Amino acid sequence: MGTTHRTLHNRVLAVLGPAIAAGEYACGHAFTLSGLEQEFGVSRTVAREAVRVLESMGLVVSRPRTGIRVRPQRDWSVFDPQLIRWRLAGSARMDQLRSLNELRAAVEPGAAALAAERGPADERAQLVVLAEQMTLTGRAGKLDTFMDLDVTFHRRILELSGNEMLSGLSDVVTEVLVGRTSYDLMPRQPRPEALRLHTAVAQAIRDGLPDVAEAAMRAIVTEVSDALKGTHPSQR
């Protein structure tokens, strides 16, 4: 789960990436390869490979005579898992969490509907079991295991959607749920209403009722976003 394996250009990336992602270098800022060589004490080749990766993520553009320029945020590949991790690790963590949470809120109802429509029957049934476990551990106040169950619950639904892009968001959802608890944005004890809704989603998916599943899931995510209300990220 740690980044890719310990190679030199990855270590350069691990410093340069987060720095750029955090906005430490203004939009037009220009690096030079030789500058990077010196700053990190690496060979030109390594510096170039790091830049290539940053370029493929849209963070920078590299042109002769001009150097390596930081591109405007609008051009970044905001869905790149690496970039998401960098931003979650940096000072923009809170903003990134909010973005991800909104994305998740927008996506999960639709995913639940798809899961109800076309997930394999046995796996759909499993969801109900998961929801029951959530209710139990939630009432017992075991927050840690509750969070784990919550994560797998939402992951499963995304995977059951049968859509590669939606299931590609499961890591994102995990980050959000984990990050939320670590930031104490969760109530001490899961709200009974939330528990009930999770069960409702599970049952609707099991019973193959897309509309019901979608509505119940929407209720879950709107409840969450209500809890975070009032904290809209500055436009920038």
Place this chain on the structure above:
Amino acid sequence: MGTTHRTLHNRVLAVLGPAIAAGEYACGHAFTLSGLEQEFGVSRTVAREAVRVLESMGLVVSRPRTGIRVRPQRDWSVFDPQLIRWRLAGSARMDQLRSLNELRAAVEPGAAALAAERGPADERAQLVVLAEQMTLTGRAGKLDTFMDLDVTFHRRILELSGNEMLSGLSDVVTEVLVGRTSYDLMPRQPRPEALRLHTAVAQAIRDGLPDVAEAAMRAIVTEVSDALKGTHPSQR
């Protein structure tokens, strides 16, 4: 809008990327650097830079002694714009279009709600004008300009959501809408109901009514997915 500028490793990528994305190389297939050097007639450095980019997209993993192995699809960064383009260009185009369309169907209602909540008032008002133009050109049967308007309509809403990740999907939506017409998945003439719904979405967003906007947008996307019904991509 062509890929990045004409550099050698990009030309290698432009061949290798689509090939892997199209599944021409099985999951565990192993390349070697010297093999790539010869196949493309490039130096080791260039070959490695191409591999670095593929690696950062999760398409391959490069390890000593083992070579460069193709990773399972599950690990690919399916949101990487470059990868999306490659798949749209290749034989998986239809599958990719379906995935994207489902994603869009899942996302847009939520995006419309956010746009209604917090988009700048003047830009929200612009949407109504856009919807009117759509109605006019739609009724007139000018399909080309209608598609352009449709694209900007949906793009605007994503951008108005004020969420960087949602607006990051605007290119995706564009691809879907354009691809759909080029595949004749659109009716000869936009359906009156669809036109009415677009206007409803625009008005709701202008008037700051998230729930109404969300419902109307959901009606739009479900109508579309009903039209594509029955063609679910084969698993894997």
Place this chain on the structure above:
DNA sequence: CGGGAATGATTGATAACACTATTGGTGGTG
């Protein structure tokens, strides 16, 4: 027959150099 060390294939990393594109200045010209 099993476990661990030798082996060699393959990537990882460095260095030095030639090529090329871009840009910004410079000078000439209308």
Place this chain on the structure above:
DNA sequence: CACCACCAATAGTGTTATCAATCATTCCCG
């Protein structure tokens, strides 16, 4: 004075050669 063509400095781009680190395989020894 404005504008255009040209030139040169500058950085990335691409090549080659060489060595180091790694790890799947293999083979030998207990």
